[in-house]
Amino acid sequence: MNTESPLYVVLAGGGTAGHISPLLAIAGALRQSLPGVQLLAVGTPGGMEARLVPAAGLDLATISRVPLPRRPSVDLLRLPGRMAGAVKQAGSILDETGADVLVGVGGYVCTPMYLAARRRKIPIVVHEANTRPGLANRVGARLGGHVAVAFAATKLGRARHVGMPMRPEISGLDRDAARAGARQALGLDPDKPALIVTGGSSGAQSINRSLAAAVGTLADAGVQTLHITGRGKSVHDADGKPLAAPGYRQVEYVDGMETVYAAADLLLARAGAATVCEVAAVGVPAVFVPLPIGNGEQALNAGGLVAAGGALLVDDNDFSADWIRDNLIPLLLDKDKLARMAASSEHLGIRNADRRMADLILEVAASGQNSRKQDSRKQHSRTQHGRKQ
Structure with a gap:
């Protein structure tokens, strides 16, 4: 792992307890696996996460809620502008934190976060809780996210079956x-x-x-x-x-x-x-x-x-x-x-899904850091070569 600065993981998700609970369990497992890890959750101002995430001792940033209309409507016409604004907010959060990896668990907040991470070549890890994947996580998977699922029957990319991250009071x-x-x-x-x-x-x-x-x-x-x-x-x-x-x-x-x-x-x-x-x-x-x-x-x-x-x-x-x-x-x-x-x-049943997710996130983050180091070396080499010429 990067020894020069702590690993920074941004976790996106919210709206319901079904999204927030696994997010908090994943955060807890990451802290156990890598005590120096820096964590930030991202949600929307009106979701349950606004109350539950800070109460669990995790910092929370928010971006605008952008519902995705399922049928033609006025909201559908407004979607591109709203999405662009939310993606800009998401990008600012990723830039300010210097995020090494983005983890999404579903909910309205995830689509703009996935899009912003993709533009910055920040690795994406998706956890899908339901057998029938949600729209945001389908977007994350199509953008090249590393996918983990709670149910073996879930069809979403080349998914890894890890189970559902849950509180240790339950899993133990x-x-x-x-x-x-x-x-x-x-x-x-x-x-x-x-x-x-x-x-x-x-x-x-x-x-x-x-x-x-x-x-x-x-x-x-x-x-x-x-x-x-x-x-x-x-x-x-x-x-x-x-x-x-x-x-x-x-x-x-x-x-x-x-x-x-x-x-x-x-x-x-x-x-x-x-x-x-x-x-x-x-x-x-x-x-x-x-x-x-x-x-x-x-x-x-x-x-x-x-x-x-x-x-x-x-x-x-x-x-x-x-x-x-x-x-x-x-x-x-x-x-x-x-x-x-x-x-x-x-x-x-699977009791250690939180640790499985933490292992996957750290693995993806390490791979992403190595790729960025290689890109940096190539850029440095091209710069030096240009100077010599």
């Missing part, structure tokens, strides 16, 4: 050792079968409705349920009171999904890329209800884990109180099947 989780403490922290009975339901940070109203109709059936079966509804999405009964039943408890949010993973016998959730990868890494049996809107990426994300036997998949339209009664409760009461699902899940 020992579910058996943490189970008792996690259940106590979440107010769960240490001995009863535990179903934990979550729709992610924003909640899932269709899951909430179906579960509300099944809480009595779950209680009658001896199942305890922790229902993480999402902020501002608490579930009420017909009288407008907070939903209540024996063995049922609802909260809007749990700080630290590792506690949830340790406590659950079965997780019921959407199939966001981070959730699927974390479930596989730590070996939590899961039932996924993919988000019914969008491009179908959530069903694709869960496909590999379902095929391996670590999870079940149910369409949002089919998920109901009856489905819970006929499928979910029998599964929760079948300890042997849950154990087989957990083993299948762990076999497929």
